[in-house]
Amino acid sequence: MSNLDDLYRRVIMDHYKNPRNKGTLADGSAGRLPEQSTESPTRVTVNLNNPTCGDRISLQLQIEDGIVKDAKWGGEGCSISMSSASMMSDAVKGKPTAEALELADKFSSLMQGKEAEFDEYEDIEALSGVNKFPARIKCATLAWNALRKGVEQGHGQHEGIEQ
Amino acid sequence: MKAEFPILHQEINGHPLVYLDNAATTQKPRSVLEAVRKYYEWDNANVHRGVHTLGSRATDAYEGAREKVARFLNAASTREIVFTRGTTAALNLAASGYARQTLREGDEIVITPMEHHSNLIPWQQAAKATGATLKYIPLQPDGTVTLADVESTVTPNTKIVAITCVSNVLGTVNPIAEIAKIAHRQGAVIVVDGAQSTPHMKVDVRALDIDFYALSGHKMCAPTGIGVLYGKAQLLERMEPIEFGGEMIDFVELYDSTWKELPWKFEGGTPIIAGAVGLGAAIDFLEQIGLPTIEAHERKLVRYGMERLSAIDGLTMYGPREDRAGLITFNLGDVHPHDVATVLDTEGIAVRAGHHCCQPLMKWLQVSATARASFYLYNTEQDVDRLAEALVKTKEFFGDE
Numbered sequence: 001m002s003n004l005d006d007l008y009r010r011v012i013m014d015h016y017k018n019p020r021n022k023g024t025l026a027d028g029s030a031g032r033l034p035e036q037s038t039e040s041p042t043r044v045t046v047n048l049n050n051p052t053c054g055d056r057i058s059l060q061l062q063i064e065d066g067i068v069k070d071a072k073w074g075g076e077g078c079s080i081s082m083s084s085a086s087m088m089s090d091a092v093k094g095k096p097t098a099e100a101l102e103l104a105d106k107f108s109s110l111m112q113g114k115e116a117e118f119d120e121y122e123d124i125e126a127l128s129g130v131n132k133f134p135a136r137i138k139c140a141t142l143a144w145n146a147l148r149k150g151v152e153q154g155h156g157q158h159e160g161i162e163q
Numbered sequence: 164m165k166a167e168f169p170i171l172h173q174e175i176n177g178h179p180l181v182y183l184d185n186a187a188t189t190q191k192p193r194s195v196l197e198a199v200r201k202y203y204e205w206d207n208a209n210v211h212r213g214v215h216t217l218g219s220r221a222t223d224a225y226e227g228a229r230e231k232v233a234r235f236l237n238a239a240s241t242r243e244i245v246f247t248r249g250t251t252a253a254l255n256l257a258a259s260g261y262a263r264q265t266l267r268e269g270d271e272i273v274i275t276p277m278e279h280h281s282n283l284i285p286w287q288q289a290a291k292a293t294g295a296t297l298k299y300i301p302l303q304p305d306g307t308v309t310l311a312d313v314e315s316t317v318t319p320n321t322k323i324v325a326i327t328c329v330s331n332v333l334g335t336v337n338p339i340a341e342i343a344k345i346a347h348r349q350g351a352v353i354v355v356d357g358a359q360s361t362p363h364m365k366v367d368v369r370a371l372d373i374d375f376y377a378l379s380g381h382k383m384c385a386p387t388g389i390g391v392l393y394g395k396a397q398l399l400e401r402m403e404p405i406e407f408g409g410e411m412i413d414f415v416e417l418y419d420s421t422w423k424e425l426p427w428k429f430e431g432g433t434p435i436i437a438g439a440v441g442l443g444a445a446i447d448f449l450e451q452i453g454l455p456t457i458e459a460h461e462r463k464l465v466r467y468g469m470e471r472l473s474a475i476d477g478l479t480m481y482g483p484r485e486d487r488a489g490l491i492t493f494n495l496g497d498v499h500p501h502d503v504a505t506v507l508d509t510e511g512i513a514v515r516a517g518h519h520c521c522q523p524l525m526k527w528l529q530v531s532a533t534a535r536a537s538f539y540l541y542n543t544e545q546d547v548d549r550l551a552e553a554l555v556k557t558k559e560f561f562g563d564e
Binding site: 003004007008013052053054055076077078079080133135136139 | 176498499500501502505506509516517518525531532560561
């Protein structure tokens, strides 16, 4: 089960069993409703799912002055998709949106079996084992795709289906 | 038996393959592979039009396969056997052809929550298009239906009862003959999804008095891309084609055309000739072993499997305990089924994980997904042992964190 050990390293199981930033953003002063917002701060909600396997994520981002001030998520799915969402939310919090997107690009490289370093978020590198399991790559990338959609969209509600 | 199936003789991740995803698709025996190869190497031509020798041979091979299917299902005539792409296409033909052309507002279509999406969405769409109402026969806690519930759901307004013979998730075997009687008493036709029954048990469409019956070749040792819609001749006669083009016409004029006789009016375009030949060979193969023998073998395996799996702490199985088809749908504690399937794959064991194209049923079971091991004639008790042992390993792997 050595490949498995690579895949399900303890760090993944830790994020799966003790997910970071799970929940929803608190209502109140921090954000305005999308229809009221003309500029920052902006609150974005992205719902994505994986119709083939049923994994789903709802990601909320609080973006102020081009910075991801807060990230919360909910959803259900396998250990790979949920631990990836947990790690992603930790990594992008406090980052300028451009840097968050760079992290998403790095994560894509990691899934293609390329070297990628995440510095203080080295937990993410534990997911490198996923590239040996092609059927599971879309589990790992679900949360990052939600992040891309959220940042790129910048404002308003978004409902989507991950193909 | 495994000797007949070349694909089964390989290692997956360092372990001999144990293929337990037969409800999704089955493997192909040498005789089927050989029949398809021989067709392409010797007989290939287009059907129903060639004056040349190959054209005649191809037509004979294709129509010969139709005769085998008619005999296999005990249809009254080959006119009642329409070749399709598979069960999905067959059910869509019944829904787009028969249902949409005959239903009126106020009519009812009755189905169950255990249906595969392919026996659910075509009826949703037909109901929307015609103003008919879609009604559900409720499920019992063990995933079966009672005849009393069928009686009370099917009314004089019901025009179609569409139900699966065997559930691809629960393993439930529905009492089709009795349900057909109730449907007919109220003046409705019965459409049966035979995807999970045809490969595993003897089905006699006349003895069961089924009006429409759909099946897929690839779930019964034949190639993908071939399936069948059986329909009683008087019902098929009333239906207009839903696909138009070559092969299905009688005379074509500039502003009007007429159709061929049954069953060809429903087979527009060049058909899946090699697939039909493969299906014919698969029927020969299955009949040689005997459907009752296959059914008995699977029933024994599923009993043994449920016994082995019920000994695993924290494992939940779904569907009836007794009198069920040869598949086991389960969850292993709070380990997600995709994780279960990945760990089993590293042990060389192929199972399905997900919603199995049954999202309403998943909701009814109150789960988002399940894992499923489904058996066929080549599976053995040793395969079940490998599954049980790997599940124990899976549990340990996720449990000790």
